Amino acid sequence: MVAAAEAEDFEFDVSEWFNSAPLTPTDLRGKVVLVEFFQMLCPGCVNHAIPQAQKVHRTVQGDALQVLGIHSVFEHHQAMTPEALKVFLSEFRVDFPVAVDRPRQGLPVPATMRRWNLQGTPTTMLVDRDGKVRQTLFGQLDELVLGVWLGTLLAGSGGARPEGA
Secondary structure, eight states: OEEEOOOOBOOOOEEEEESSSOOOHHHHTTSEEEEEEEOTTOHHIIIIIHHHHHHHHHHSOSSSEEEEEEEOOOSOTTTSOHHHHHHHHHHTTOOSOEEEEOOBTTBSSOHHHHHTTOOSSSEEEEEOTTSBEEEEEESOOOHHHHHHHHHHHHHTOTTOOOTTO
16 A cells, blocks of 8 residues: 655654664755655564665665665564564664664654554655655555656655555
């Protein structure tokens, strides 16, 4: 399923970073940002979303695009710890920055996932150079559609929507 997002500022509330020093929305200004919300025990994340994000990260060179992951655990909390995530990232050779969505005391859905009312994982969020969320896409995303959206944002016309999406 594909859904357009409100064009509002991207903010996240995370507790830990892997593969990078902590990043803030201010650090990301001026770049198009692809954010992959995932869980390491999510089959769609492991089989499609993470490899797709890695492919974008390794293919698009330069400072115009930043790929980052947010590990948003809303189930199986005891199994998906930061320690287990570190092993997962190593085993799957994920080398883009990954943050751990901040758990909320006594509540299953973590802070950033809740803020954006995400339906689940995988969810891909695309943010323009001004830090405005332009698309939020739940589920498996076709590579051609992702390429059109990224190309549109990188070219600077963030409001466009690919035909048939």
